[in-house]
Amino acid sequence: MKINVLTLFPEMFTAVTGSILGRACEKGILEFQFINIRDFSNDKHKKVDDYPFGGGPGMVMMADPIFGALHSIEAQGKKILYMSPRGKTLDKEKIEELAGEEELTILCGHYEGVDQRVLDYFDMEEVSIGDYILTGGELPAMVLIDSVARMIPGVLASEDSATEESIYSGLLEYPQYTKPRSYEGMDVPEVLVSGNHKLIRLWKFEQSLRLTRELRPDLFEDFVKNSKELTKDEYKVLEKVLK
Numbered sequence: 001m002k003i004n005v006l007t008l009f010p011e012m013f014t015a016v017t018g019s020i021l022g023r024a025c026e027k028g029i030l031e032f033q034f035i036n037i038r039d040f041s042n043d044k045h046k047k048v049d050d051y052p053f054g055g056g057p058g059m060v061m062m063a064d065p066i067f068g069a070l071h072s073i074e075a076q077g078k079k080i081l082y083m084s085p086r087g088k089t090l091d092k093e094k095i096e097e098l099a100g101e102e103e104l105t106i107l108c109g110h111y112e113g114v115d116q117r118v119l120d121y122f123d124m125e126e127v128s129i130g131d132y133i134l135t136g137g138e139l140p141a142m143v144l145i146d147s148v149a150r151m152i153p154g155v156l157a158s159e160d161s162a163t164e165e166s167i168y169s170g171l172l173e174y175p176q177y178t179k180p181r182s183y184e185g186m187d188v189p190e191v192l193v194s195g196n197h198k199l200i201r202l203w204k205f206e207q208s209l210r211l212t213r214e215l216r217p218d219l220f221e222d223f224v225k226n227s228k229e230l231t232k233d234e235y236k237v238l239e240k241v242l243k
Contacts (some may be wrong), residue, residue, distance in 0.1 A: 001152055002031040004105040005141055006069045008048065010034035012138045016145050024155045033073065037061075040068030049111050058112035066107065066118045073105065080105045080124045083137035083144070084113070087126030090144060092168055094127070098144075099151035106144065108137030170223045172216060174207035202237055209241045 005013060013034050017025065024030040038046040042064065049059040070076065079101050088094065098104060107114070107124065119126070129140045149155050177188040191203045213220040227238060 001029070001099075001101065001149070002033070002103040003145060003149075004033045004035060004073050004075065004103070005108065005145075006035045006037055006066065006106070007108040007138055007141070008037055008110055009108075009136070009138055010036050013142065016142050020155065021146065021149055024149065024152075027154065029152060029154045030149060035069045035073065037065050037069050040065040040072065052112060056112070060112050061110060061114040061118075063115040063117050066114060067121070070105070070107075070118075070122060075105045076122060078103055078105060080107065080122050081144070082107045082109065082114070082119060082124040082126050083129075083140040084109065084126040085128050085131065085133055087128040089128050089130065090147065095147050095151060098148045104148070106137075106141045108141050110136045167219070169208075170219065170226070171208040172212045172219070174204040174211070198233075202233055205234055206237045206241060209238060213241065 007013070013032070017032060021030060025032065037048055041048050047062075048065045049061050052058070052060045070080070079098075081098075081104065083106065107118075118124070127140075127144060129143045134140060177192060181188050181193065189203065191199050194200065209220070209223075212223065224238070224242075227235075230238065
């Protein structure tokens with residue numbers, strides 16, 4: 001997948017070009033292109049914003065530099081996302097949909113947003129990562145990139161990790177432990193070192209159920225309603241948790 005990012009701060013994206021995603025780039029699975037919108041400003045001071053028509057607080061990013069940046073990568077007619085609190089909230093369904101694209105272009109806004117004509121002309125899809133406001137679109141873009149990239153085959157070491165971890169399974173993740181077996185008077189649960197894979201699996205399932213019921217009762221309720229494919233042993237664990 002090729003991912004183009006239009007931003008005023010391309011240096012921020014070193015956070016997504018290292019580690020796992022960096023290795024995916026080395027393998028040719030991912031390709032990033034970061035375009036500095038200021039490079040397309042016709043102002044000698046590289047100005048990219050101005051006061052909004054009709055008044056109001058703050059500044060608005062002007063259309064011309066963004067048009068120039070998008071035309072430079074021939075983005076018209078392709079999938080273009082604008083990170084905005086107005087958009088539909090990013091969820092598993094949207095992430096899986098985006099992971100199927102061959103190329104994504106992401107626009108990171110700033111100030112009070114961008115000139116509406118940019119969104120209209122390029123038929124952009126607005127995407128939000130939650131009902132709160134940040135100082136710019138770079139952090140939301142990084143969240144989107146990371147969540148989408150891990151769904152692409154070959155990015156993660158284990159293909160199962162993308163969909164089986166935590167909330168994607170319908171439940172929150174069970175507690176995890178590693179060496180040493182005893183630390184500060186706290187021991188690893190005995191079942192995890194028992195070697196009995198069936199008991200370990202059921203223990204993890206029970207812990208996920210209990211944590212989800214406590215921390216995300218909404219998810220727990222949905223899981224119970226849709227728990228039609230559980231094994232006999234898993235049903236027994238669920239009944240135990242529901243008591």
